[in-house]
Amino acid sequence: MTTQTLPRPAVPWLRIAAFLAVTFAAITAAGAALWFGGGDVQGDAAAPLLMIAMYTPTLGVLVTALATGELRRPGDLLRQTGVLPSRSLPRIAGYTVIGFLLAPFLTLAALGVSSSAGHFAFHDPLPLADLASMLGPQLLIFPLGMVLTFGEEFGWSYLLPKLLPLGLWRALLTSGVIWGVFHAPFTLQGYHYPGLPGGLAVLAFTLASVLLGALLGWLRLAAGSIWPAVVAHAAANLIASALPALLGKPLDTTNAALHASLSGWPGWLVMTAAITALVVTGQFRHLYGYVDASIQHRPLSSRNETVSKSGWQA
Template structure:
């Protein structure tokens, strides 16, 4: 797998990065402006979002993809959008299926580990597994995640399709570290409007929720990048992100005491138990070299070549 974006002049690359970030951030603030103007605040983690909130969130999630497409087409002119942003299926199909399955299994495993850590620490009010309704809940969670996938393409075409490859283009150790840290930070700060409204951490002030989001995004982003690197496609990263933001949150609610208050800072992937689980997995990926594009280049190059048109 290679993250090369061609022989882009440095000035074009830098201009593209600034335009991408500007459009993505402006798009987020513009999409959230109706909620900010109305003084909306999320009161607790069990609170459901209304139609206006869902519409604003959907519009915001499309901003990074629109920014990436704009830059590729109008600023860098670096080739076809599909190829440049890795918007393709991995070949052969069996390998693509395994990559997508891994995008389900790994986030599910990390969430389970986070809930176990929170339970043993006495911070997660685990109420047991309700086997009678588990099948229906699983089916609903998967369906909800699949329905929301287009919105997560809106985010990951920007972060994994565009931003990370541009920052990691030189492929040396220093560039890769910078790419992971800067992409994670940009990903986290992009959520600032929702953090100010208590979106991810209800009831928490910004000076708690913003650092918490920085830690969460910096730790989970390498997992999404790993899914993208090992497959040569942004699609598994999209699936992984969708799981963490929907099914994983649903797992926290499903297995908790229905009468107990839920604090995302102390449970699930957004809290410190999730940081421990994700941090351990990222440490494993780092020690085994799996966060380096060169680890996958030899094994994926033939498959990627077969997907290109002559």
């Protein structure tokens, strides 16, 4: 067995800055259009603008890739962003199933925590028939949900590999903070946390984004593919978000998202527990071989090669 120590790769800060500049300019423009148009971010009229806004990270990728020449090699770009698989299809399929179940399962656990703390009341008996009837239509529109969440995940799947030379955890933390702040033009207008002041809403959403982003990043890197994260994001938007209203009612309707949802403090607790469980069972440690290959832009190491991570690991 041979040991190869690779030089520490550099973080491509200029490309990251270009991507973030385009993405944040576009999402800010979308938020400004809603603000000056007098729209309600919680209303149905805002939905088309919110859907368009989900593709601002993709716009950031395309503009940056065009400016840097990455778009001249579309196959390489699609492989580095995980659109084209770098690992076996059965492995990707397994992580996709996990991604589909992840947010609904965590939401149920969060509602249990909220109920125990006296902030959420489950219906008695649970409306299992209503749950089944809800899943049918949601599954029918799930492909559309994936089309929308791909718009964001393509951008974050472009960003995350470029941050990996910082170290796995720093990269996940940084990308999670960026994901949370990315929503600020809408969060400041009452999106998701209508009962909170704007600054606290941005802080709450950013914390939720860091935690959920770590789990989506784990899916993305473990599968070597963007698709489990796309599916997990769509499941969070379409299925997990519908569970609280279906299964019970929050006792504080003004701050329901903060006290009885995956993006509130009960969700922060269960997502922290899930991340801890993955760490304890070595699931993040198993990523390092793929992470190293990803930042070096080369195929996965063979079974007979051990790559030293000491050159870049935080």
